[in-house]
Amino acid sequence: MTEEKPQPDQSQPEPAKNETAAAYPKSNGKKRRAMVILLVAVIVCGWIGIGWWIKAKTHIETDNAFIEAKTVALSSKVSGTVKRVLVNDNQFVKKGDLLVELDEVDYQVQVAKAEAGVGVAQNETGGEYLKAEGVRATVQSMKARYDQSELDLRRGEALYKREVIPKEQLDRLKTAQRVAESQLQEANEAYKRALTEAGLAGRGGNQAKVLQRQAQLHEARLQLSYTRIVAPANGYITRKGVEPGANIQAGQPLMALVPLQDAWITANYKEGQLTHIRAGQKVEFTVDAYPGRTFKGRVDSIMAGTGAAFSLLPPENATGNYVKVVQRIPVKIVIDSNSDPDHLLRVGMSVIPTVLVERSTADILKGLNPF
Numbered sequence: 001m002t003e004e005k006p007q008p009d010q011s012q013p014e015p016a017k018n019e020t021a022a023a024y025p026k027s028n029g030k031k032r033r034a035m036v037i038l039l040v041a042v043i044v045c046g047w048i049g050i051g052w053w054i055k056a057k058t059h060i061e062t063d064n065a066f067i068e069a070k071t072v073a074l075s076s077k078v079s080g081t082v083k084r085v086l087v088n089d090n091q092f093v094k095k096g097d098l099l100v101e102l103d104e105v106d107y108q109v110q111v112a113k114a115e116a117g118v119g120v121a122q123n124e125t126g127g128e129y130l131k132a133e134g135v136r137a138t139v140q141s142m143k144a145r146y147d148q149s150e151l152d153l154r155r156g157e158a159l160y161k162r163e164v165i166p167k168e169q170l171d172r173l174k175t176a177q178r179v180a181e182s183q184l185q186e187a188n189e190a191y192k193r194a195l196t197e198a199g200l201a202g203r204g205g206n207q208a209k210v211l212q213r214q215a216q217l218h219e220a221r222l223q224l225s226y227t228r229i230v231a232p233a234n235g236y237i238t239r240k241g242v243e244p245g246a247n248i249q250a251g252q253p254l255m256a257l258v259p260l261q262d263a264w265i266t267a268n269y270k271e272g273q274l275t276h277i278r279a280g281q282k283v284e285f286t287v288d289a290y291p292g293r294t295f296k297g298r299v300d301s302i303m304a305g306t307g308a309a310f311s312l313l314p315p316e317n318a319t320g321n322y323v324k325v326v327q328r329i330p331v332k333i334v335i336d337s338n339s340d341p342d343h344l345l346r347v348g349m350s351v352i353p354t355v356l357v358e359r360s361t362a363d364i365l366k367g368l369n370p371f
Contacts, residue, residue: 060355065267072257077226102227114217121213135194142187149180235259260343265333276357285353296336303330
């Protein structure tokens with residue numbers, strides 16, 4: 001009897017093959033998803049990077065920029081004692097507002113003296129005019145005497161020819177005629193001198209001295225008006241260094257006036273950033289003191305040289321070892337008054353201006369073409 005051998009169980013490995021085949025699709029799917037996510041991330045990052053790069057080419061920015069404004073130093077044109085000070089530090093004033101008033105008593109006295117001088121000059125001119133008239137009458141009298149001597153001389157010559165009078169008498173007549181002529185000439189010179197003293201010889205007439213005194217009166221009134229120091233423009237008072245009772249001299253600084261409505265920005269751009277910056281381009285800038293707020297302006301002008309070239313000690317690059325340093329060129333940016341109606345910006349504030357250069361994306365990409 002033949003014994004049958006047991007057959008090996010071939011169904012055992014089949015489950016392992018099925019599990020391996022099922023694991024392969026799951027692993028391939030995860031890799032595929034990871035590749036897709038990575039590709040999308042690369043595309044997004046590349047797109048953002050290209051956008052930032054293009055923006056860096058069209059929005060030229062620097063943090064080396066500050067606000068500046070004109071500072072008007074106020075001083076007195078005359079010396080005197082301070083009577084009143086009507087402003088305080090950091091106070092806003094308008095054009096024509098009274099700031100400081102000096103004691104005007106001394107200058108009022110000078111005005112009164114000048115007014116009296118005008119009256120005296122008018123009286124003196126009248127008296128000198130009468131004196132000139134008196135000399136003029138003397139001239140007329142000498143002229144009549146001279147005419148009479150001329151007539152007597154002609155008669156004497158006629159009588160001498162007829163041998164009616166002796167030659168001695170004719171000589172006396174000639175002498176009298178020369179004396180009368182000299183006296184007439186002397187009277188004319190005296191008359192001219194009197195006219196000059198009275199101010200009647202020149203174009204000013206008899207008003208020469210009066211005009212001189214009136215000019216002195218005008219000067220005294222000007223000196224009196226200088227005792228009131230007013231604001232030359234709208235602005236803010238700063239660096240006030242005067243108090244009532246102080247004795248000041250002419251030209252002594254009293255305070256400073258800062259017209260913030262005329263403030264501007266000085267942005268020191270690197271020389272490589274000025275390639276496409278032009279006057280008139282729009283500017284947006286932010287200020288550290290007002291985060292989240294954006295102000296506007298425009299490029300006004302570009303300085304004629306670098307800041308180092310106009311410094312107190314400009315560099316001498318022709319001597320010694322040379323190390324190239326990137327230079328900065330100041331750019332003046334005018335602030336739009338509509339973006340700062342309350343004058344929030346102050347002198348010396350740090351700003352970050354961004355110049356919007358007029359370049360398209362095609363122009364930027366065209367610069368990448370090596371051909």
